[in-house]
Amino acid sequence: MSKTKLLFVIGTRPEAIKLAPVIRALRFHSDYFETRICATAQHREMLDQVMNFFDLRADFDLDLMVPGQDLFGLTNRILRGLQSVIPKIKPDWVVVQGDTTTSFAASLAAFYSKVPVAHVEAGLRTFDKSSPYPEEMNRQLISRIADLHFAPTENNRENLVKENIDERKIYVTGNTVIDALLHCRDKADHSHSTGMRHLxxxxxxxxxxxxxTGHRRENFGRGFEQICDALYRLAMRDDIQIIYPVHLNPNVQQPVFDRLGDVENIHLIEPLDYPSFVWLMDKSHLVLTDSGGIQEEAPSLGKPVIVMREITERTEAVEAGTVLLAGTDTEKIVSETTKLLDDDDLYQAMSKRVNPYGDGNASDKIVKAFREISIV
Structure with a gap:
């Protein structure tokens, strides 16, 4: 029996984190699968850190990141790059993850090449195409192209069914970020990285x-200013310290350093490598973020999350009570954070809620699905 050839297209750090355990699991079944990786390097340095940690090597590296890149140019460069890569490999499947520009453009390139697409972390929705931007629309477009959908939760599956996706092509797996997180947590305390020593x-x-953490485009401008105002007020407490690994985007760096650069109790640091970040998250009391992935990761470590976005595609976390939505309103961020700092019963109740995103076996379920499909 010939092997099933899988081409993973990865552009950003979150994609690498969430696809690494899938690739590792598939490589335990090398008699059945041949895995290749194409890195677009949509985010160069941050991607390389994770690839190195998980011992992944790109078979093709498009190295597409350029200073001041925009969505028009990036999408075009990814399509052009994959136009030559896909015919060389002739994969049976192109595998993409999540909602990035890399994932959308890779799905489109696979469609143009008449290669089926498997989408890891399928079915998340806010139903507001401007939030998160452009991720919400990327997800919806990938779902129209994809031939196989790995949905983290039953709710994600239902979203896809409502969009007339064939139920036979949807597998509920949990989220692979939990697989990666638990693997990393077991190794993180033994790491001696420069970032961890500084922490x-x-x-x-x-x-x-x-x-x-904060980096969302929809928060650029007034949103980040309000977030900074909230952090400034919280930092006046003498029983807390705030650590903020600041995203490299100038739209984040400028307001953060302008408003918080000299504030006692706030440490503004460079972005961390993945094991250092997991270690820091494990040491934290609670997390304030506009990230999607951290809404899934932190509850597995028993850390309450306050989400600094107006809406989230991780609705299961809100329903389960592992996260609270505060938006970017200064007063609400301060109020919700203060409650969790001062009310131990509320904190304990939230920290002990069951994470709705799985138990760390999502990658094995994805491998099982590919095995079933390849046999058919």
């Missing part, structure tokens, strides 16, 4: 640690 030096064990 050990600045952490004050007598204070509650609040971890911040």
């Amino acid at each position: 050990r030096e600045i952490l004050d064990d007598d204070k509650k640690l609040i971890l911040i």
